[in-house]
Amino acid sequence: LPAIFEPARPVLQRIEQAGFEAYFVGGCVRDTILGDHIHDIDIATSAYPSEIKAIFNRTVDTGIEHGTVMILDHGTGYETTTFRTESGYQDYRRPDHVTFVRSLAEDLKRRDFTINALALKENGEVIDLFNGLTDLKHHLIRAVGKPEERFHEDALRMMRAVRFASKLDFNIDTATEQGIKDNAPLLAKIAVERIRVEFEKMLMGQNPASGLAKFLETGLYQYCPGLDHQQAKLAALLPLSKWQLLSDAQVWSLMAWQLSLSRQGISSFLKSWKTSNDLIKAVQKRVPAIQAIRAGKVDNLIIFKTGLQGLLDANAVAKVFGWGMPEQQLREQFAQLPIKSANQLAVNGGQLIKQAGIKPGPLLGQIIYQLTESVVSGELPNQTDQLISMAQKIAKEG
């Protein structure tokens, strides 16, 4: 058993000693067998949540209605979910009601893909009811059971297929892919927030171009906000060399750039994906920086306006197209800015009103903006007296 599971073994053992079954399941088993990094460990058990809580002193109800309890053990939390089935799917969406069961097989059967339906026992034994190990070896995403039925139960699984294809750099089994092509329109039934999670992960995977290719070939893109008429622009990304995006800000900046969205366009596109307002603002900042990097015009002003994180994100997107700058250079240019944020300006609005005699109002805002620009670009030193006389000069000239 890989070292990462060691600290969790006593947890499984205690559940077993109490007369129940417990296994490591899902992504952690898949990723361990692949030799990939594991980010969290999921446990499935025949014990009901109340039974888990009776076994362990310290637990947190993280999703008790779905059967999930977090066990706290030596400072680590382990998500433990009771075996369950999800019957009564309506409207092609994951059902709200789950039924707890005592059988591991029932629980594995409701999982999406064979490679995600493996269970690992505390003694190292792998339970593989759907030939997930063979599919792992062949790098294949294959639905558990009949693809058609599984996508009817929960249409999000189609997006998950293309996201795992990208994440793991796997192919999709032929029948599973056909199932996606046949049922792609059902994606329209799924909450956009859930689609967004998978879409972002798809573009942050090991082979995003391959995931994106499948997203286009299967027609799933037609049922995503703002993408239904964008096949050509999305397909133009496919020949680009393997890229690596690390955050949702980078993902959506790439989209905004590639779709040539205006500031307003970014806002309505991202609103249709129900992203946060912070993300909208972040993307609006990054797109002009991508343009500057592309044009080789990364001056102090754009650096100041974009901020360091924004610049690095814009650069990550520029790299997708082969325009990236050395990151060190961007960091140095940022470090050399005379001021790094507006509040470092040596005067504020109050001082300009009192000492430069400027009236509160839109002119004041414009003056502060001009002063900031002059300081950032190095035309004017960041000194209070010089800024005040410059402000007076601007005010006089109107």
Ligand code: ATP
């Ligand atoms: P990642 O490492 O990217 O989180 P993961 O396999 O852990 O991958 P999750 O989305 O965290 O993916 O889901 C955990 C497990 O729950 C999956 O491995 C799968 O067994 C099951 N699962 C998740 N979503 C679905 C779904 N929509 N339909 C069926 N099974 C699902």
Ligand code: MG
């Ligand atoms: Mg997971």
